[in-house]
Amino acid sequence: MxxxxxxxxxxxxxxxxxxxxxxxxxxxxxLPGDLLIKGYYSICSLFLVSATITLSKAVRDNAESHRLINKIEEAKTAQILNDIGD
The missing domain is CATH 1.20.5 (Single alpha-helices involved in coiled-coils or other helix-helix interfaces)
Structure with a gap:
């Protein structure tokens, strides 16, 4: 699903x-205007797309690293509890 x-x-x-x-x-x-203005807006648009992709990748990587750290902490806690229980 x-x-x-x-x-x-x-x-x-x-x-x-x-x-x-x-x-x-x-x-x-x-857009009305000469080629210089159109080129400026084109470069700004490309930069905005690039920055958006970079930001979304950084946010995703940060979330995945926190998820991995939480899994490691849970595994350590489970191992400690198993050792105490034995």
Whole structure:
């Protein structure tokens, strides 16, 4: 059940990302102004996408490391309780 939901969530995330990139590209192309202004907004958009990906990866890595640390702590606690029980 959860794997199916994860699959749909991944498809949704990819689709929304692609739609957002296409919308931003079209809006920059249609933007009134010279090539210098369009180039500036293009670089800013690319930087924003890069920063968003980096931030989401950092948040995910932080959450995974906390989850791993909690599992290790639980294992240590269980081992101590087993040693005390024996």
């Amino acid at each position: 959860f794997q199916q939901q994860d699959k749909y969530w991944l498809v949704y995330a990819k689709a929304t990302f692609i739609i957002a990139v296409i919308a931003m590209t079209i809006s920059i192309i249609k």
